[in-house]
Amino acid sequence: MPQARMQISPDQGQFMALLVRLMQAKKAIEVGVFTGYSSLSVAMAMPEDGKLIACDVSEEYTAIAQKYWNLAGMSDKIDLRIAPAIETLDQLLQDQAGTFDFAFIDADKANYANYYDRVIQLVRSGGLILIDNVLWSGRVADASDSDKIVNTIRAFNTKLAQDERVLITILPIADGLTLALKK
Ligand SMILES: C[S@@+](CC[C@H](N)C(=O)[O-])C[C@H]1O[C@@H](n2cnc3c(N)ncnc32)[C@H](O)[C@@H]1O
Numbered sequence: 001m002p003q004a005r006m007q008i009s010p011d012q013g014q015f016m017a018l019l020v021r022l023m024q025a026k027k028a029i030e031v032g033v034f035t036g037y038s039s040l041s042v043a044m045a046m047p048e049d050g051k052l053i054a055c056d057v058s059e060e061y062t063a064i065a066q067k068y069w070n071l072a073g074m075s076d077k078i079d080l081r082i083a084p085a086i087e088t089l090d091q092l093l094q095d096q097a098g099t100f101d102f103a104f105i106d107a108d109k110a111n112y113a114n115y116y117d118r119v120i121q122l123v124r125s126g127g128l129i130l131i132d133n134v135l136w137s138g139r140v141a142d143a144s145d146s147d148k149i150v151n152t153i154r155a156f157n158t159k160l161a162q163d164e165r166v167l168i169t170i171l172p173i174a175d176g177l178t179l180a181l182k183k
Helices: 002-006 010-023 037-045 059-071 085-093 109-122 136-141 148-161
Strands: 027-031 051-056 078-082 100-105 123-132 166-171 177-182
Touching (some): 010 100, 010 123, 027 037, 027 085, 027 109, 051 059, 059 078, 100 109, 109 148, 148 166, 148 177
Parallel strands (some): 027 051, 027 100, 051 078
Antiparallel strands (some): 123 177, 166 177
């Protein structure tokens, strides 16, 4: 499909699965599902009683995701929430703050800071937050590039670098992946 480039790469999926397995994560959240590849990578790495809350606004994309979650026998592990992710995250904050082991943020870039501000509260101490596309094809490093989305991601990267609640590293895998470990 024409939007296929939105999907994470197989090597990134494998890396995320390894992290989930390493942490023995049982409770995870994803912001930005698309056709379900990253959610499947995470869900398959979790134990039988693992749960992934998957947030997206698109019925069309997530219908495809649901098909593949079913085929992989992962549907019982994945709780799809169709709504603007900020609403879902705010709902979860009412009674599930500090309970998530793992989070992956990969939706609309303009809201990255809004997602992060909520997800950081949902994740437990020692939990891990991954954020995708933080290098934006390397453009964040080009000082002459003042495109709006590039500036948004730059500002977001600076925000995380200054956030004392987390330890971070940016990996130049795929389109740039930040790992933020909550202290
Ligand atoms: C880059 S894609 C996600 C790719 C997915 N993680 C994967 O690897 O296949 C971004 C997704 O964010 C969703 N999205 C965009 N705006 C959103 C919002 N406000 N709330 C929730 N999801 C949103 C889009 O529908 C799209 O499926």
